[in-house]
Amino acid sequence: MSKTLEYYFDFGSPAAYLAYTQLPALAADSGATALWRPMLLGGVFAATGNASPASVPAKGKYMFRDFARFAERYGVPFKFNPFFPINTLTLMRIATGLQLREDPRFADYCAVVFRAIWVDKQNMNDAPTVVGVLQASGLDAPALLALASEQTVKDQLKAATESAVARGVFGAPTFFVDDQMFWGQDRLDFVREALAK
Amino acid sequence: MSKTLEYYFDFGSPAAYLAYTQLPALAADSGATALWRPMLLGGVFAATGNASPASVPAKGKYMFRDFARFAERYGVPFKFNPFFPINTLTLMRIATGLQLREDPRFADYCAVVFRAIWVDKQNMNDAPTVVGVLQASGLDAPALLALASEQTVKDQLKAATESAVARGVFGAPTFFVDDQMFWGQDRLDFVREALAK
Incomplete structure (x- = not known):
């Protein structure tokens, strides 16, 4: 039976970005199914202290x-974002909305946003910059922003964040393999071991 | 030329204990000389926030x-200490004093204290317990406690803690290989790579 690898993330976390770059190989090597769990890290911080x-x-x-x-060990690009910390509320709502709709653009959207923040050093706090980044990647920015303002989407992100906290999440990225929790992009070897068991 | 591996520690840190269990092999494998740097973690926290x-x-x-x-990965004993956090001021002063005197009991003393806290779950906040642990290990408790109350020893621990902070230390354990800093017992692989270069 194939295991499930749950990945709790927020685009604003450089550690979540680094983990994301390793996620496809991690899932493929173990034959696990990755489940992406968007959450609002600011909400997690507020709830946990x-x-x-x-x-x-x-x-x-x-x-x-x-x-x-x-990043050097993984062989992936990584730049310090001078606009850090990024307010990711709208960005995480869009991810939540796409996932809720089972929209196939979810993976592309996540890749575009992670890259904009942690490779291209874009100011994703700035609405026109967000629109420009999405459009340049062939994503329909107005439609995505409209999605972010839907009440069901807002409620879903809030509920997902509360649910993460209830499970013990206090930072990003956090992984679950069955009920075992692993915090940090520096615990991928333990995640790999848990998936192999 | 043999490299130097500096190890900043406080007995009260479970991560410093775990790193300590790996330190002899780490130094031996790389031919490095380990330099033990006692510091007061509470002082580091106060100074850095x-x-x-x-x-x-x-x-x-x-x-x-x-x-x-x-601990399981390393194959070393580790128990949660129910008296955590331990006030380590006297314990770290003794380590500082022994090192200052180039007393050969330094290594034994460190091993005894780490084991008392993180294996035997002793309440090392409690002075009679400390005396009992030291005596049971064949260490001269009254002489060691007298050392802890010497002004030069107190001053030395304070200076060492301030010097650690000045170098960028904010937690324990912290390693330096040349001017490269590594924080955490979970960065031993990076330390090993730095020693090999």
């Missing part, structure tokens, strides 16, 4: 060096 | 599961 490592200056400085080391 | 992961309940709960996974 956790905070971005960047809230401690010395830690924030180190973390970006640490992420760069992992 | 960082906090124990246990200050966020969901994170604290997860972290102990995470440490247990690493």
